[in-house]
Amino acid sequence: MAGVPLRVEILRAGEEHVEQIARLAESRSLNRPDGTPGSVEGGFLVSAYSEADYRARLETAEHFYVAVKGGQVLAFLLAYSSDRVEPDEWLNRRIKTTLGNFLVIKQICVAQDAARGGIASMLYYHVLDQWDESPVIAAVVNDPPNDASARFHHKLGFQELTRLTPPDGLPRVVWVWRKPREAMLHAQYGIAVDLYKHEDNLNWQKLNNFFYITAGLAAATAFCLGKEGAGGSLGKGLATIIAVIGIGVSLGFSLMLRFGRQYLLARKEAVIDLEEYMAWHGGERIVNRHTDDPRSAYLKVSPTGAIMMLLPVLVAACWLAVLGVLIAD
Numbered sequence: 001m002a003g004v005p006l007r008v009e010i011l012r013a014g015e016e017h018v019e020q021i022a023r024l025a026e027s028r029s030l031n032r033p034d035g036t037p038g039s040v041e042g043g044f045l046v047s048a049y050s051e052a053d054y055r056a057r058l059e060t061a062e063h064f065y066v067a068v069k070g071g072q073v074l075a076f077l078l079a080y081s082s083d084r085v086e087p088d089e090w091l092n093r094r095i096k097t098t099l100g101n102f103l104v105i106k107q108i109c110v111a112q113d114a115a116r117g118g119i120a121s122m123l124y125y126h127v128l129d130q131w132d133e134s135p136v137i138a139a140v141v142n143d144p145p146n147d148a149s150a151r152f153h154h155k156l157g158f159q160e161l162t163r164l165t166p167p168d169g170l171p172r173v174v175w176v177w178r179k180p181r182e183a184m185l186h187a188q189y190g191i192a193v194d195l196y197k198h199e200d201n202l203n204w205q206k207l208n209n210f211f212y213i214t215a216g217l218a219a220a221t222a223f224c225l226g227k228e229g230a231g232g233s234l235g236k237g238l239a240t241i242i243a244v245i246g247i248g249v250s251l252g253f254s255l256m257l258r259f260g261r262q263y264l265l266a267r268k269e270a271v272i273d274l275e276e277y278m279a280w281h282g283g284e285r286i287v288n289r290h291t292d293d294p295r296s297a298y299l300k301v302s303p304t305g306a307i308m309m310l311l312p313v314l315v316a317a318c319w320l321a322v323l324g325v326l327i328a329d
Helices: 015-027 051-060 090-099 119-128 147-155 182-225 232-280 303-328
Strands: 009-012 063-069 072-081 103-110 136-141 159-164 172-177
Touching: 009 119, 015 051, 015 063, 015 072, 015 103, 051 072, 063 119, 072 119, 090 136, 090 159, 090 172, 103 119, 119 147, 136 147, 147 172, 182 232, 182 303, 232 303
Parallel strands: 103 136
Antiparallel strands: 009 063, 063 072, 072 103, 136 172, 159 172
16 A cells, blocks of 8 residues: 555565675675674674575575565574584584584674664564574674673573684674573572572671670670779780770671672562563562662662661771770770
């Protein structure tokens, strides 16, 4: 119908697309004609194959798709299983020995004038919706660091698997996507919550032990300086040693509580990530309920943990004051 804008269609790559695919790959090549590296801005870079190479993959690759608008190829994605990895693919063979079977997204390429239009996501989702046999990996050249690619893969649910440098000398970041398993996620959520509660209880136990130790040191200081104690210079000397120990103990517990708070926030973030997925599938947010409300920003940073960390610092200041008095007297 006249006047209706053309839609972007995802089609299986065919013989009629090969010439455009090869031209597109050449325009987005990792290396320019003068040998200098291509820019990672504005799109994905690929190792440009010849038309013959792409034509051969029409039959062998399980997934070879093009994004087409009005007959023009705007992007393409080439992916195949680990069973079809060639002998000279060092990185994919290295991963297969540790990961087992997988689907590798070998190339994804988007035309410069179509970049940042969501076409790459369309191609990825087209593959991920169909593939559930094994993990999906994508190796991205990371020299220079490709932050745009990292954000893109994170958004699609990929996680960084490893970093490798093949014989060609170009470092790669390998991203992996695994289809979520409902039963496994429920079990992991229970474990994540238990770890979160354990970390919180452990922090309170640390603080409790700190107060017991501090009370004991304070009692020992009072005894040394009192009439029942050693008295005189000996008592002051012992009290000075105890004050130094008190300072060290206070700072040590403050450091332990600081790391404990970081562990607690990390456990909380893991629980929140699982809750987000479950909420998408009909569950309820519990730990991260209302965290997006500006008035509830404290829910994200655990101010109680910050107070727990500062209490030993205040006690250390008190011990320092006691030490100063003992030295001055």
